Amino acid sequence: MSIEPSWAVSPAGAASQALAELGLVDHHVHGVVRENPSLESFTNMITESDRTPRSLDEAMNTQVGFATRRWVAPLLDLEPFASSSDYFARRIELGADEVNKRLLGATGIDHYFIETGFRGDEIYGPEGMAKVTGAKVSEVIRIETIAEKVATSGVSAANFASAFNEELAKSAKNAVGVKSVVAYRIGLDFDFQAPSKSEVEVAAGTWLKEVEQTGKSRVADPILLRHLIYSAAELKKPFQFHIGFGDPDLNLHRCDPLLLTDLIRQFEAKEIPILLLHTYPYQRNAGYLAQMFRNVYLDVGLAINYSGARSNAIIAESLELAPFHKILFSSDAWGLPELTYLGALLFRRGLGEIVDSFIARGDWSTADAVKVVTAIGRDNALAAYGLTK
Secondary structure, X not given: OOOOOHHHOOOOOHHHHHHHOOOEEEEEEOOEEOOOOOHHHHHHHOOOOOOXXXXXXXXXXXXXXXXXXXXXXXXXXXXXXXXXXXXXXXXXHHOHHHHHHHHXXXXXXXXXXXXXXXXXHHEOOHHHHHHHHOOEEEEEEEHHHHHHHHHOOOOOHHHHHHHHHHHHHHHOOOOOEEEEOHHHHOOOOOOOOOOOHHHHHHHHHHHHHHHHHHOOOOOOOHHHHHHHHHHHHOOOOOEEEEEOOOOXXXXXXXXXXXXXXXXXXXXXXXXXXXXXXXXXXXXXXXXXXXXXOOOEEEOOOOHHHHHXXXXXXXXXXXXXXXXXXXXXXXXXXOEOHHHHHHHHHHHHHHHHHHHHHHHHOOOOOHHHHHHHHHHHHHHHHHHHOOOOO
16 A cells, blocks of 8 residues: 655645655654554553553543644544544554554655664564664664663672673664763763762662662662763763653753753863754753754754644744754654654654745745755764764
């Protein structure tokens, strides 16, 4: 069955046309689920909160829910705005393989940067995503996950630091970048100094005892998290930081990227690119940092998916201060291919409409507009990560 992607239908102007034809690079995304989700699992995955909605209708009573019923339903042979129950029933009827094939095939994404550190056993990894999508797939390594793997290996406190460095180097050998979720663990207002060897050993000893006693290996000690970040920086790979919007495990007021300013200065001196992920509701602050520092890039992924019909406003704000070669596309979709598809669809529609309005007002030339949207959708990611087109 041939399905024409909705973003490819009758673009309004030159920018929209260029985006409709562009193979996107999604520089931060996760795999999709391999099996049909249960009703409870689906309702949980369609919201960013870890509090499962009380019903499917409640889960879909959101911008992302409305966008799913409007834009995704037709790809599953349903009328636009099909009911939530009809949508879910049809999804289950088609099966996970067919749904993944249709929705991922309609994204127009040519290259995925897959991060597997969050519940990676429930979703397709890089090899699986490459097979499912037929697209190019690269990997990004989450440093906290590497540390947690080492912590359950029987390592001693004295050897933790060296064991982490060894495992990180091995895991990141073929990766295009590394990522930290320190925002989730302690916020971004931490001490920007590498801890001493003795400090790391003492902190590791306390943590490893907790891991042994509880069986839980979540790393949240500020000293250890600082060690992970500064050790990973030695790889000189592009460094992703989660910023802003996320589930209730974080304290949003401590996720403002301005809090990272001192670390940004240090990384700039070392010529390490910093990729500020998601950034909502701090996209304007992220844009400021991208203008001020050579090594800072940003995206508004995840917020685009979840803001649906209002995603244009978030995209527009990301264009205010950031240099246009510093803005990237990401979906940050996890689990549901609906989120991957909506990330691409709403990005194309939003950016295209905004930039076409600049052309219509005479603010931008058509040539400049096409160059900018092409860069944001594809070229900036390749440049930031040191890859070729």
